[in-house]
Amino acid sequence: MSIARVEPLTTARALRGPFDYSIPDRLAEIEVGNVLQVPFGPRRLLGVVVELTETSEVPADRLAEPIRILGSGTTPELIELGLWIAREYCSTPARGLGLMLPPGTGTGGERTRARVEKLNGLTGEGREVMTSGGRLGTKQKLVLTSLLEGEMTGRELAERTGADGSTLKRLQERGLIKREEITVRRRPEGSVVGAAAVDAPVLTDEQISAVSELTTRLDSDGMSEALLAGVTGSGKTEVYLALVERVLERGQTAIVLVPEIGLTPQAVGRFQARLGDRVAVLHSALSAGQRYDEWQRLRTGEATVCVGPRSAIFAPVQDLGLIVIDEEHDPSYKQESDPRYDARQVAHKRAKANGSLLVLGTATPRPETWRALDRIDLPNRVDGLGMPPVEVIDMRDADPRSGPIHPKTMEELISVRARGEKAIVMINRRGFAPWLICRTCGHHWGCPNCDVSLIVHRESGQLICHHCNHAEPVPRACDTCGGTTLSQTGAGTQRIERLLAEHLSPIPIFRLDADTSSGPGGHGRILSQFDQAASAVLVGTQMVAKGHDFPEVTLSAILDADATLRFPDFRAEERTFSLVTQLAGRSGRGAAGGKVIVQTLAPSAPSIASAATHDSPGFPEGNSNAARRFPIRPFRR
Numbered sequence: 001m002s003i004a005r006v007e008p009l010t011t012a013r014a015l016r017g018p019f020d021y022s023i024p025d026r027l028a029e030i031e032v033g034n035v036l037q038v039p040f041g042p043r044r045l046l047g048v049v050v051e052l053t054e055t056s057e058v059p060a061d062r063l064a065e066p067i068r069i070l071g072s073g074t075t076p077e078l079i080e081l082g083l084w085i086a087r088e089y090c091s092t093p094a095r096g097l098g099l100m101l102p103p104g105t106g107t108g109g110e111r112t113r114a115r116v117e118k119l120n121g122l123t124g125e126g127r128e129v130m131t132s133g134g135r136l137g138t139k140q141k142l143v144l145t146s147l148l149e150g151e152m153t154g155r156e157l158a159e160r161t162g163a164d165g166s167t168l169k170r171l172q173e174r175g176l177i178k179r180e181e182i183t184v185r186r187r188p189e190g191s192v193v194g195a196a197a198v199d200a201p202v203l204t205d206e207q208i209s210a211v212s213e214l215t216t217r218l219d220s221d222g223m224s225e226a227l228l229a230g231v232t233g234s235g236k237t238e239v240y241l242a243l244v245e246r247v248l249e250r251g252q253t254a255i256v257l258v259p260e261i262g263l264t265p266q267a268v269g270r271f272q273a274r275l276g277d278r279v280a281v282l283h284s285a286l287s288a289g290q291r292y293d294e295w296q297r298l299r300t301g302e303a304t305v306c307v308g309p310r311s312a313i314f315a316p317v318q319d320l321g322l323i324v325i326d327e328e329h330d331p332s333y334k335q336e337s338d339p340r341y342d343a344r345q346v347a348h349k350r351a352k353a354n355g356s357l358l359v360l361g362t363a364t365p366r367p368e369t370w371r372a373l374d375r376i377d378l379p380n381r382v383d384g385l386g387m388p389p390v391e392v393i394d395m396r397d398a399d400p401r402s403g404p405i406h407p408k409t410m411e412e413l414i415s416v417r418a419r420g421e422k423a424i425v426m427i428n429r430r431g432f433a434p435w436l437i438c439r440t441c442g443h444h445w446g447c448p449n450c451d452v453s454l455i456v457h458r459e460s461g462q463l464i465c466h467h468c469n470h471a472e473p474v475p476r477a478c479d480t481c482g483g484t485t486l487s488q489t490g491a492g493t494q495r496i497e498r499l500l501a502e503h504l505s506p507i508p509i510f511r512l513d514a515d516t517s518s519g520p521g522g523h524g525r526i527l528s529q530f531d532q533a534a535s536a537v538l539v540g541t542q543m544v545a546k547g548h549d550f551p552e553v554t555l556s557a558i559l560d561a562d563a564t565l566r567f568p569d570f571r572a573e574e575r576t577f578s579l580v581t582q583l584a585g586r587s588g589r590g591a592a593g594g595k596v597i598v599q600t601l602a603p604s605a606p607s608i609a610s611a612a613t614h615d616s617p618g619f620p621e622g623n624s625n626a627a628r629r630f631p632i633r634p635f636r637r
């Protein structure tokens, strides 16, 4: 007897699956990874087949049969992985497996099925009627004329001729056109931002040796992993591309992880420009239908490279040869909700299961990566330019009246405008001001739920908690004393945007933060406006520090370099180091060179001092010494 072990897709935590079902002859094709509809007590549930077996502890006459198979589900490898995630991250099998299934499984939504349309074409008779001048209505004639150019979907015909379904149906009944069902692919909008080269450039000697060393590892048996430690602008992406090409040549597949959705448009653009339609993208800004179609393209092997943020590690590809994790230090690789997986760890697991090569690339490796992996260095920028000089401005000496932008910084920005160039300004806090304080009694507005300061948002006129999203209108008077002199102190992106607009007009100021970039394509839209402007300033949170590549940027300024240092997190130092280093790397990517300004209250903190001197190896070394004293990574887990 054939038995399917099925893990029900429920939210119940206490359920002890899997449950056994006997497979009837009519469902003999059931495989591990299939999604089934099964009877479950009085209910019907969806479940995933996690194992096939011949025996069950349940007597045969008490075993139920599955009702039907719903699609091919996922691969056996990903079933293993989902169950591992459930155990490793203390989640449930349903949640672990849920990550592996076709997008939308269980929601029953229309959009999560393939979209089928009718394709219309002329028949021989149709052609004859056209030439013999047979009796036709105006719309009908228009349709037939259009179809002379080739087959078209009903949608296309409707756009050209205004003909509706009934017109087409009548033509079909008269035998003048033939209609067949086809699956229409819903494509993600191809948003290419910045320079995307279609042909590979001639690689530098350093890139060539990195590629050849990694290719050797590709050839070795079993999994292999390496750290590609390349300064910003050292051309890591070209190395990834070369490796992906090798992997595809041998008929294998690749996954490329990039940190956040803001980064994906440019990264995806570069991969698609080079590799074309073999690249599929998976990310949350796609519509449900697009996500479903991209997923299926990977599942069927039509697409062989998946590019996307952390969840792309679950791409249903087979014969996985290579996993690249770009900017491996990035915190977004960890999911902060159940299941709390770390995509880097999951990548390690998949690389091991498939005997793949795992490449972690970054300018600022995490201490654990630095210690554990073999390192391949790209110590120089491809353009041969040196790293831009960094000026550290000690804000302890600054006149408080001059505000959050130091006069020297402002002077530099003004000369960027004079030269018609671009600048990036980072302040790692969104909103207008981080504190609202009553001048009369000193009352300070905090979140009723979280005991943190509420942030003033001018655009929405609200006080918002950045922790729990609690929001209330900005008050006109103090709740405690009735005083009406309320001061909005400190600065967030909105205030900086306003200050810059006042001082730098008429050049445009673009703001990039979670508030301006929400919604599909938000990041890409802002980055591409900045890209297309002649001279402009991009201001924003840490989103502006990452990954993009604009050669006209000649100044990067970070206004509160030590803000992240004050976080109560053992990674505070390394995050600060990487943020400052990343932002510094955004400047001077073109012939005009560049400059970096770091405003800080803690100029001697190792993270800031190392970043200012571009001392990428020095920081993890020094930081390791400190970590040795505490029960934290890279020495303990």
Ligand code: ADP
Pocket (backbone or CB within 6 Å): 195, 197, 201, 202, 203, 204, 207, 230, 231, 232, 233, 234, 235, 236, 237, 238, 382, 549
């Ligand atoms: P990283 O990811 O290391 O910061 P990128 O891969 O983004 O660096 O490369 C920086 C810029 O240099 C990009 O515009 C890229 O197209 C270009 N580039 C990379 N390699 C070469 C090369 N060998 N020749 C010319 N340009 C290159």
Ligand code: ZN
Pocket (backbone or CB within 6 Å): 447, 448, 449, 450, 451, 465, 466, 467, 468, 469, 470
């Ligand atoms: Zn709160």
